[in-house]
Amino acid sequence: MEQTTNYGLNKPGGSDYARIDALNANMDAVDAALKDLEESKAEGTALAAHEADQVKHLTAAERTAWNAKADGAATGAHISNTNNPHGVTAAQVGAVPLSGGTLTGNLDIAKTIASVVLRTGDSSNRLSGRLMKNANVEGTVDDGLYLTDYGADGSEATLKIQGGQQRLRIKLGGTDYAVYHEGSKPTPADIGITSGTTDLTAGSSSLASGTIYLVYE
Numbered sequence: 001m002e003q004t005t006n007y008g009l010n011k012p013g014g015s016d017y018a019r020i021d022a023l024n025a026n027m028d029a030v031d032a033a034l035k036d037l038e039e040s041k042a043e044g045t046a047l048a049a050h051e052a053d054q055v056k057h058l059t060a061a062e063r064t065a066w067n068a069k070a071d072g073a074a075t076g077a078h079i080s081n082t083n084n085p086h087g088v089t090a091a092q093v094g095a096v097p098l099s100g101g102t103l104t105g106n107l108d109i110a111k112t113i114a115s116v117v118l119r120t121g122d123s124s125n126r127l128s129g130r131l132m133k134n135a136n137v138e139g140t141v142d143d144g145l146y147l148t149d150y151g152a153d154g155s156e157a158t159l160k161i162q163g164g165q166q167r168l169r170i171k172l173g174g175t176d177y178a179v180y181h182e183g184s185k186p187t188p189a190d191i192g193i194t195s196g197t198t199d200l201t202a203g204s205s206s207l208a209s210g211t212i213y214l215v216y217e
Helices: 020-052 060-067 072-079
Strands: 113-120 127-134 144-150 156-162 167-172 175-179 193-196 212-215
Touching: none
Parallel strands: 193 212
Antiparallel strands: 113 127, 127 144, 144 156, 156 167, 167 175
16 A cells, blocks of 8 residues: 655555555645644744844844843943043932032031131132031131121131120130120120229229229228
């Protein structure tokens, strides 16, 4: 009995008897071939879907972009670049720009001598002032809060507030003056007054010029 070329199916001749086993063999061969074809098509569909999955695989464009990435040296140079290569703005990082802005919280300067300098005018004609707090840890400046204004001629005037001693002082022209108030009253000596029970003769006393002398009994 002859058989087909590709799948070996039985081909009964004109003189052959019709055999059930030969027909069944043909059916089994056809059934197996069809099953293989079905599974092959399913695998092909799954493979196509897998290849098209851009989450699991790079596209051609992504592969090109990836291959064009900078090498390690260029990446290192970029990382160490502190000149803001991406142009990040103060607003993007929540900072106040140099041109000015508004703080919605407190500004806390933690230093032994903490100061804020205020400047006005351009660099060739600049006036300034300073607010400074000194804790006298270094022993060079009295403890207190200092508010200083600097004149264009180099002069300065300073108001010094000392909470611990409940004192106010003003420094003008290099001379330090006390500011008196109800909680810090001057002594007679502070304002040039002295007293005694003896009358003094003008021109013969040891009082300093400008001193006020009070006589009491």
